[in-house]
Amino acid sequence: MDYLKKILTARVYDVAVETPLERAPKLSARLGNDLWLKREDEQPVFSFKLRGAYNKMAGLSAEERGRGVVCASAGNHAQGVALSARKLACRATIVMPVTTPSLKVEAVRGLGGEVVLHGESYSDAHLHALELCELHGYTFVHPFDDPDVIAGQGTIGMEILRQHQGPIHAVFAAIGGGGLISGVAAYIKAVRPEIKLIGVQTTDSDAMIRSVRAGERVPLSDVGLFSDGTAVKLVGEETFRLTRELVDDFVTVDADAACAAIKDVFEDTRSILEPAGALSVAGAKQYAARHKLQGETLVAIACGANMNFDRLRFVAERAEVGEEREALFAVTVPERPGILRDLCTLIGPRSVTEFNYRISDPKEAHLFVGLAVGDRDESASLARRFIDEGFPVVDLTGDELAKGHIRHLVGGRSPQAHHERLYRFEFPERPGALMRFLAAMPPTWNISLFHYRNQGADYARILVGLQIPDADLPTFHDFAEGLGYPCVDETENPVYRLFLG
Incomplete structure (x- = not known):
C-alpha cells in the first residue's frame, strides 16, 4: 500500500506523457489473443x-x-x-x-x-x-534501485488499468535491473491482483530470473549486449524483493525472437522498437504459445525505441529465423554437373532465402541453404526429406555461428575452379524463380560457385561461377540473352580476382 500511495502521488507528468494503449491487430490475429501495446516508445526521450x-x-x-x-x-x-x-x-x-x-x-x-x-x-x-x-x-539518481524511481515507473501500470478496464490476463514487461516491472507490479497487484505479471529477459542477461530461483541476488559474470537496455549483471536489492514477491512468471527469449518482435510491431504500427523495447512482445508471443492461450487479453509494455540505425540490417536478417519462418541447412551432395538443379527439384516451389555453394572437392560439395518455412516442424520435415533422398544434412537454424558469420563466408579460392567465368544475374523474385533459372541452363555447364540471397526485395540477385569451355561461350551468350534479365560478366572484376579467382 505504501507503493500504491507513492505511485498515485508520483510527479511524472511535468515531463512525461500518458502514452497510448494500442491494440496490435495483425499480431493479435496471428496469436489468437488480443495483444495491446503500451507505447512508452512515444515518450519525449523515446523511453519510459x-x-x-x-x-x-x-x-x-x-x-x-x-x-x-x-x-x-x-x-x-x-x-x-x-x-x-x-x-x-x-x-x-x-x-x-x-x-x-x-x-x-x-x-x-x-x-x-x-x-x-x-x-x-x-x-x-x-x-x-x-x-x-x-x-x-x-x-x-539510480537507474532502477530506488523507491522513487520505481514509483515513477509504476505510473505505467496505473495508466494501463485506467485505459483498459476490462479483463486482462497478463501484463508483460522487460527486466534489466527490475525497476519497470517492480513499479508496474506494485500498482497492478494492489488494484487488480488477478492480473498476472510476466517478466521477460534475454537468455544471455537473465540475472533477475536466476536471482529469484536462487532466493538471493545472483551476479552475472557476462551479459549479452544485443538488448543493451536490459544488459544488467546484478539486479537491485529493492527490485529483487518486489519482483520475487509480486511477479507471477518469467520468460526468456533470444536475439532472434527479439528481432521477430521488432518486425511484428513495425508491421502493426510502422514504429521501430529497440531490442529491449520489443522483449515484452517476444515474451507475450512465447507465453501464449506455451500455455496455448486463446481469446485472452495481453498487454506488452513497448518500453523504448532508441535504436541505432546500423543495427537494422541485423534485425531484418534475423527476424525470419526468430519467427521460425526460415530454416538453414548444410547439405552435402555429390559433386557432378546438374546436382544443384536436382536439389532444387527436391526443394520444390517453396521460397529459397539463401543458396551458397563453392566448388572445393572433386567428389562432394557442401551447400548452405536457407528455405522459407511455416514453422519449426516443417524445418525438421525438410531435413528428413533431404536425408531420405541420400543427401546428408545438418540443421543450422539454431546455430549462432552459422547465422552470424558462416552464411556470409561460404566460398573462397578453389583449386577445382579452373577456367571459371563469373556472372551476375538479376531477375524478378517469385517462388520457383531459382528453379526456372537452373532448369534453363544446359546441364553440361558445371557450376563452380553459386550465391543467392532473398532479402525480401522485388528482384533476386544471383552470382554464378561457370566452367564453360571457350567453344560454348556463344551458346552461353544466347542463353543469357534468352533469359531476358540483366546479366553482367564479372570475370575481370578485381574483387573477384582478389578473393575468389
Whole structure:
C-alpha cells in the first residue's frame, strides 16, 4: 500500500506523457489473443526511463537540486536524467563509458546534460559517478534501485488499468535491473491482483530470473549486449524483493525472437522498437504459445525505441529465423554437373532465402541453404526429406555461428575452379524463380560457385561461377540473352580476382 500511495502521488507528468494503449491487430490475429501495446516508445526521450528519473529528482529538496545530480548510464536513463534536470533547472552530470556511441553522447548533451566519459564499461562509469557524489555532494539518481524511481515507473501500470478496464490476463514487461516491472507490479497487484505479471529477459542477461530461483541476488559474470537496455549483471536489492514477491512468471527469449518482435510491431504500427523495447512482445508471443492461450487479453509494455540505425540490417536478417519462418541447412551432395538443379527439384516451389555453394572437392560439395518455412516442424520435415533422398544434412537454424558469420563466408579460392567465368544475374523474385533459372541452363555447364540471397526485395540477385569451355561461350551468350534479365560478366572484376579467382 505504501507503493500504491507513492505511485498515485508520483510527479511524472511535468515531463512525461500518458502514452497510448494500442491494440496490435495483425499480431493479435496471428496469436489468437488480443495483444495491446503500451507505447512508452512515444515518450519525449523515446523511453519510459523519464518517469522514474523525474519523480526522483522532483522529490529532492531545493538544496539538493542546487548541488546537482549525477548518474551513470549509456542509454535511456541518461536522457531521462538530462531532460528532467533541464525541466527542474538543476545541474546534471552523466557519466558514460568511453565506448558509448557518439549518437547517444550527443543526445544527452543536446538535452543539457554534462557528459563525463570514463571507463570501458557501465561498472566503471557507475563507480566514477559515486566518486563524484563524494567529491561534489551530488545526489546519485539510480537507474532502477530506488523507491522513487520505481514509483515513477509504476505510473505505467496505473495508466494501463485506467485505459483498459476490462479483463486482462497478463501484463508483460522487460527486466534489466527490475525497476519497470517492480513499479508496474506494485500498482497492478494492489488494484487488480488477478492480473498476472510476466517478466521477460534475454537468455544471455537473465540475472533477475536466476536471482529469484536462487532466493538471493545472483551476479552475472557476462551479459549479452544485443538488448543493451536490459544488459544488467546484478539486479537491485529493492527490485529483487518486489519482483520475487509480486511477479507471477518469467520468460526468456533470444536475439532472434527479439528481432521477430521488432518486425511484428513495425508491421502493426510502422514504429521501430529497440531490442529491449520489443522483449515484452517476444515474451507475450512465447507465453501464449506455451500455455496455448486463446481469446485472452495481453498487454506488452513497448518500453523504448532508441535504436541505432546500423543495427537494422541485423534485425531484418534475423527476424525470419526468430519467427521460425526460415530454416538453414548444410547439405552435402555429390559433386557432378546438374546436382544443384536436382536439389532444387527436391526443394520444390517453396521460397529459397539463401543458396551458397563453392566448388572445393572433386567428389562432394557442401551447400548452405536457407528455405522459407511455416514453422519449426516443417524445418525438421525438410531435413528428413533431404536425408531420405541420400543427401546428408545438418540443421543450422539454431546455430549462432552459422547465422552470424558462416552464411556470409561460404566460398573462397578453389583449386577445382579452373577456367571459371563469373556472372551476375538479376531477375524478378517469385517462388520457383531459382528453379526456372537452373532448369534453363544446359546441364553440361558445371557450376563452380553459386550465391543467392532473398532479402525480401522485388528482384533476386544471383552470382554464378561457370566452367564453360571457350567453344560454348556463344551458346552461353544466347542463353543469357534468352533469359531476358540483366546479366553482367564479372570475370575481370578485381574483387573477384582478389578473393575468389
